[in-house]
Amino acid sequence: MDERFSGFGAIILYTITAGMMLFILAPLLLVMAVSVSDSYFVTFPPQGFTLKWYAKVLQDRDFLEAMRLSILLALGTTAGSLLFGVPAAFALVRGRFFGLAAIKGFLLSPLIFPALVTGLALLQVLTKLGSQDARLNLLIGHVVVTSPYVIRTVVTSLQLVDENLEDAARTLGANRLTTFWRVTLPQIASGVAAGGLFAFMVSFDNYPVTMWLANSEYSPVPLVLMRQLVNVFDPSVPAMSTIIILMAMVGVLLLEKLVGLRRALAA
């Protein structure tokens, strides 16, 4: 492979790497394999081949309702976190004001705070406010946990913007809005899109905040799936899971296309 690795060291490295790849993929592949298994209980090794569990899932009202709710919630969350997050990122990169570092730390702090506690604390305040609509409560909670991701990705891409181009546009008579729209935005578009996609995916999969704010009428996908795990033992649960895995894969590929995965995550 590479001359840097040779002999015994190389064997250890590649064995562990291969083992870890298997470790990462095994549970996901197993879920997918079982989802087409032609038996009434989930067993190993999977038997036969059928798509009837998918047919069953696609007629399951609870699951479809949850899917609809989760997608709408994720869309709303994306819009909300972009609306708040993009201007905030601008302020953090372009602003020169007192306490900038502290404010940046504060805006990103939901990232290190255990999300479970964020949700619980929010539930207490929303209950006191008498906010009964679970959909609105979920939207607020999800924007709290997703906006730092948007801020982080947009800050990274703003730092790469060539300010000379903006100066040129302004010198040539473009006003601030035009300059932003025609010069700055095209340069940060992929960062904004990645942040939005991130917000969508984090919202769609979120459990620790959702579990506090949802109710029996409005339960997003992760909660419905968790309930099914306990109550249903046929391969419709793996079928639901596979649908979620495939949706995630689409998201990953989009993200890779937009900004490259390593950059998007390690920003």
Add this chain to the structure above:
Amino acid sequence: MTTSDDAVAVLGVQAPPATRRASRWRLALPVGLLAVPMLAFLTYFFFYPALGLLLSSIQTQDSRGIIGRPFTLAHYARLVNVELYARVLWTTLRISIVTSVLATVLAYPVALVMVKSRPMVTRIITLIVIAPLIVSVVVRGYGWQLVLQNGPKGMLNWILMTLHIVDAPISVLYTEAAVVIGSLHVFYPMMVLPLASALGKIDPNLEDAARMLGAPWWKVFLRVTLPLSMPGFVAGFTLVFSLTAGSFVIPAILGGASAVMLGNLIEQQIFVVYDWPFGAAIAVVLVGLVLAVNGVSMWLLEGRRLRRAE
């Protein structure tokens, strides 16, 4: 262009001629104000609720469920003194530490291969490491439930018995080991990514020099690569520890009654027992734990930077 100009506009100082025409159209507001909506939102829905929770944790709940005076530290004392709850605290610490250590040991080889291989190999490994990160934690927990299933029908047991490694099925599901395995799977990327980024920044000449001077591969690793990758290790360890300590789904799916963690205890106190002050106290302890680890890690990273600067 932005801030200095804004200051100019705000103070009414004469702008340089080149920008005067543009400045007629522009709002004379500092760009920093753009952060105000986000700040207000997070203050109201994140910071203020967190303080509220902290306050509840030292208050008393009466028989009607109203939380108020007198102030007390009894809830914290209960968490430490009642054996049932103290055990949950220790379980959480144990699982978080074991998971972080295992993640470190298993992430170094993969991160090394990721950084030093050909671009194609790097790309595939990156994709495999990252892809599951975006799959719902519930799905991943469920996957491990299927793999570890107790009894002969579970995948692990089937493999072990087919290969005649064991004669009777082993029981891994609903133990701490299962929670560690699941948490490792969920948070492993959080260790690999910072490590790979730190390893990628090491000047390969340093390792080459050590090798040319006759150091065997393990000595090169211990004396050159390992110390230089410390920032990535500290960042990764902090992330994995914090996320594991605060998890709920994985212990709920894989741990059952024998590996209850702080997150599960909080949920139980709020939704089943309706004891808000005690639930809040446990949450505060969890936050304290996570903030302490983050603080130590920041201190380590800062100290390193300062020492270098000297």
